[in-house]
Amino acid sequence: MIRIENVSKRYEKSYAVRNLSLTVAKGELCCLIGPSGCGKSTTLKMINRMIAPSSGTITVDGVDVHEVPVATLRRRMGYVIQSIGLFPHMTVLANIQVVPRLLRWEESRSRKRALELLELLGLSPDTYGGKYPAELSGGQAQRVGVARALAADPQILLMDEPFGALDPISREHLQNQFLAIQQELHKTIVFVTHDIDEAVRLGTKVALLRDGRLVQYGSPEQLLAAPADAFVKKFVGLDRALKRLSRLLAADFLHPANSVARQAPPELLEAEFRRLEGSDCARYLWVTDEENRLVGWVDGNNTTEKRLNMLEDLVEIDPADISVRPGYSLKQALAMFVQQSVACLPVVDDERRLQGEIRLADVLKS
Numbered sequence: 001m002i003r004i005e006n007v008s009k010r011y012e013k014s015y016a017v018r019n020l021s022l023t024v025a026k027g028e029l030c031c032l033i034g035p036s037g038c039g040k041s042t043t044l045k046m047i048n049r050m051i052a053p054s055s056g057t058i059t060v061d062g063v064d065v066h067e068v069p070v071a072t073l074r075r076r077m078g079y080v081i082q083s084i085g086l087f088p089h090m091t092v093l094a095n096i097q098v099v100p101r102l103l104r105w106e107e108s109r110s111r112k113r114a115l116e117l118l119e120l121l122g123l124s125p126d127t128y129g130g131k132y133p134a135e136l137s138g139g140q141a142q143r144v145g146v147a148r149a150l151a152a153d154p155q156i157l158l159m160d161e162p163f164g165a166l167d168p169i170s171r172e173h174l175q176n177q178f179l180a181i182q183q184e185l186h187k188t189i190v191f192v193t194h195d196i197d198e199a200v201r202l203g204t205k206v207a208l209l210r211d212g213r214l215v216q217y218g219s220p221e222q223l224l225a226a227p228a229d230a231f232v233k234k235f236v237g238l239d240r241a242l243k244r245l246s247r248l249l250a251a252d253f254l255h256p257a258n259s260v261a262r263q264a265p266p267e268l269l270e271a272e273f274r275r276l277e278g279s280d281c282a283r284y285l286w287v288t289d290e291e292n293r294l295v296g297w298v299d300g301n302n303t304t305e306k307r308l309n310m311l312e313d314l315v316e317i318d319p320a321d322i323s324v325r326p327g328y329s330l331k332q333a334l335a336m337f338v339q340q341s342v343a344c345l346p347v348v349d350d351e352r353r354l355q356g357e358i359r360l361a362d363v364l365k366s
Contacts, residue, residue: 001024001025001026001027001028001061001188002024002058002060002156002190003023003024003057003058003059003060003062004020004021004022004043004056004057004058005021005056005058005059006019006020006021006055006056006057007019007020007021007043007046007053007055007056007057008053008055008056008212009042009046009051009053009054009212010054015212016039016212017039017043017046017053018039018211018212018213020039020043020056020212020213020214021056022207022214022217024188024190024205025188026188027186027187027188028189029187029189029191029203029204029205030203030204030206030207031191031192031198031199031205032044032190032191032192032209033192033193033196033199033206033208033209034209034210035210037211038209038210039209039211040192040194041160041161042212043209044158044160044192047065047077047158047190048065048074048077049065049066049070049073049074052066060073060076060155060156061155075099075103076155076156077155077158078148078150078152078156078158078187079159080145080146080149080157080158080159081159081160081162082160082161082164082165085145086133086144086145086148087133088133088134089132091130091131092118092123092132092136092144093111093114093118093125093129093130095133095144096113096117096147096148096151097110097111097113097114097151098148098151099152100113100114100151105152110151113151113153114129114147114151115129117147117150117151118147120147120181121143121144121146121147121177122143122177123140123143123144128140128144137170138165139166139170139171139173139174142162142163142165142166142174143174145162146162150181150185150187154187156188156189156190157188157190158189158190159190159192160192161194163175163198164193164194175198175201175202176327178202179202180327182202191203196235196236196243197246199220200220200223200236200243200244200246200247204219204220205218205219206219206220206223208223208232208235210231215228215229215232216228216229216232220243220244224236224244225240225244242334244366245329245366246330246331246332247329248329249326249329250326250327250329250330250332250333250358251327253330253358253359253362253363253366254326254355254357254358255356255357255358256356257286257347257354257357258272258284258286259286259287259288259354260272260285260287260288261287261288261289262289262314263290269285269298269313272285284297284342284357285298286346286354286357287314288354291353292354293319293348293352293354294317294319294323294346294348294352294353294354295314295316295317296316296317297317297346298315299313319352321340322342323336323346323347323348323352324336324346324347324348325349326347326349330363333345333358334360334363337360337363342360343359343360343361344357344358344359344360345358345359
């Protein structure tokens with residue numbers, strides 16, 4: 001899809017990019033990462049001709065980008081930057097419709113697309129469509145920026161540290177949404193970031209640059225498992241194994257949940273604990289309500305000497321405090337395991353309905 005061949009960018013006596021070659025296949029998300037000044041943003045800007053390379057070629061679908069009119073080229077590429085760049089005098093809907101209107105889409109089609117994208121990014125059109133950028137939080141504005149970049153359904157999305165200015169909670173939430181959107185849309189994306197955790201979590205490929213040169217290019221797993229040299233090893237960090245956990249999802253390690261309904265009689269609880277004897281999660285019996293929503297758990301270690309009684313033995317919980325979602329990474333799950341000092345965690349959906357459970361032993365083996 002995107003092929004960069006021996007590209008250099010020279011400014012007087014110094015190089016911003018030197019002899020860079022890499023290929024981004026269709027549907028891949030390539031993260032460009034490296035120290036400040038390594039050439040990440042320069043490379044991104046050369047792809048859509050905001051900057052002209054000093055030498056080398058960049059092709060999209062086999063066509064040199066310099067053979068395509070610049071306006072045509074850029075309309076095929078969505079562009080998202082850290083500072084967002086929304087037009088302050090336009091509403092959210094109008095901002096999203098900018099490129100479709102330039103492409104002379106019918107108003108009904110343009111508006112429908114904008115409304116769909118707001119829904120996709122978790123922003124209610126009724127609530128946010130008529131607002132102006134000054135009325136949005138940083139995370140909301142960044143989502144609108146992503147929606148605007150996707151509005152004309154571009155083949156390629158270029159993103160320059162789009163989540164860098166957000167607080168950690170907003171950033172993680174937007175990363176989750178972005179991953180879900182990418183799994184649905186399969187865009188070809190070049191994503192600049194300074195955060196190795198973000199690169200490992202989002203990228204299907206990671207290009208690590210240093211002083212304008214490509215040091216290593218491959219999947220996140222390849223960088224983490226086999227750093228090319230001491231620089232790569234230091235850059236990815238000593239916690240490489242933990243970073244790898246951010247690539248794995250709780251949904252892929254799901255076990256059927258050991259659970260009973262809240263109205264279960266004592267003899268059923270006893271039978272369930274006898275069945276679980278000897279397993280890693282023998283003490284955890286999750287309790288659900290009539291609609292399979294998690295309400296608490298019963299601890300087998302505290303109930304072996306007496307007849308079980310749900311009203312007495314139920315430990316009521318807030319699922320947010322001791323559960324994970326299917327889309328959580330194993331790194332997030334591990335943090336919850338450590339925080340709660342447990343060997344087993346329930347997995348719930350957005351409505352708190354019990355989906356299964358994950359086990360610490362599986363995380364440690366992965």
